[in-house]
Amino acid sequence: DVKVTQSSRYLVKRTGEKVFLECVQDMDHENMFWYRQDPGLGLRLIYFSYDVKMKEKGDIPEGYSVSREKKERFSLILESASTNQTSMYLCASSPLSEKERYEQYFGPGTRLTVT
Amino acid sequence: AQKVTQAQTEISVVEKEDVTLDCVYETRDTTYYLFWYKQPPSGELVFLIRRNSFDEQNEISGRYSWNFQKSTSSFNFTITASQVVDSAVYFCALLNDGATNKLIFGTGTLLAVQP
Numbered sequence: 001d002v003k004v005t006q007s008s009r010y011l012v013k014r015t016g017e018k019v020f021l022e023c024v025q026d027m028d029h030e031n032m033f034w035y036r037q038d039p040g041l042g043l044r045l046i047y048f049s050y051d052v053k054m055k056e057k058g059d060i061p062e063g064y065s066v067s068r069e070k071k072e073r074f075s076l077i078l079e080s081a082s083t084n085q086t087s088m089y090l091c092a093s094s095p096l097s098e099k100e101r102y103e104q105y106f107g108p109g110t111r112l113t114v115t
Numbered sequence: 116a117q118k119v120t121q122a123q124t125e126i127s128v129v130e131k132e133d134v135t136l137d138c139v140y141e142t143r144d145t146t147y148y149l150f151w152y153k154q155p156p157s158g159e160l161v162f163l164i165r166r167n168s169f170d171e172q173n174e175i176s177g178r179y180s181w182n183f184q185k186s187t188s189s190f191n192f193t194i195t196a197s198q199v200v201d202s203a204v205y206f207c208a209l210l211n212d213g214a215t216n217k218l219i220f221g222t223g224t225l226l227a228v229q230p
Contacts, residue, residue: 009158040124042206042220058217090160102148102210104218106160 003027004107006091012113019078021110023091030096032074033104034058034066037088049074050096081114088112117142119209121221128197129229136192136224138207144168149183149190150208150218160206166190197228 007022025032031050035043035058045058047066055066063085067075074093078085088111092104118141128134140149151163164174166183174181178195194201207221 040222042119042121042222043218044220045217048217088158090158092160102150102165103162105162106152109158111158 004091004093004105006089006107006110008110009108010111010113012115013078013081014115015082017078017081017114019081019112019114021076021078021089021091021112023074023076023093023107024072025074025091025093025105026072027093027095027105028071029093029105030071031094031104032068033092033094034064034074034076035090035092036060037090037109043090046076081112083114086112086114117144117209117211117219119207119219119221121205121207121224123224124222125225125227127227127229130198131196133193133195134197134226134228136194136205136207136226138190138192138221140188140190140207140209142209142211144211146211148210150210151181151190151192152206152208154204154206154223156203163192194226197226199228199230202226202228 004025013019033048034046037043044060046064049055049068065077088109090109091107094104120139147168149166152160154160171183180193182191204223204225206223208218210218
């Protein structure tokens with residue numbers, strides 16, 4: 001079974017803090033993704049990575065950065081957290097194989113509250 | 116423009132009723148993929164089905180069935196004889212071929228199945 005884990009289920013941070021959200025997958029997938037989920041807006045892509053040290057902006061990258069130093073780990077960084085970044089953050093991974101590459105496997109999510 | 120619309124924000128049914136979740140998509144591409152994901156209260160999105168644009172056959176998997184109609188750009192999902200365990204948020208998503216796995220999600224439909 002593919003397993004995608006996220007470092008915290010719930011996180012409370014103060015405005016201006018630097019926040020790290022960690023995601024680890026154990027299936028040697030090349031692609032990894034960070035989404036945020038908000039009521040009425042569905043899931044929106046923040047950043048994705050298709051290889052170690054490679055990253056591309058998604059639809060809403062402002063206020064975020066990412067790091068992928070190892071294939072299994074993809075970190076989302078909020079340089080200076082703001083209240084409008086209070087949200088559910090979901091990490092996903094997918095393989096590059098032609099047959100499976102469209103299927104994304106999701107972690108359980110981190111509910112971040114910025115006060 | 117690429118877009119996925121799930122017009123039903125919330126649906127409430129009684130156990131054993133049939134329920135259909137609607138999904139309408141927009142894309143200019145001729146090759147694309149459509150997905151349904153389930154998000155139970157635990158938060159983790161679970162992959163249900165993938166359909167490519169050249170395969171309009173309907174699919175049935177146990178109590179679940181999917182109706183793909185290119186003529187109306189719809190990919191509807193029906194649960195037959197619903198159960199309480201079907202209570203979740205359901206997301207429809209679109210991926211265009213060659214789009215580096217960038218899924219475009221609808222806003223989701225919250226299904227509540229009452230005992």
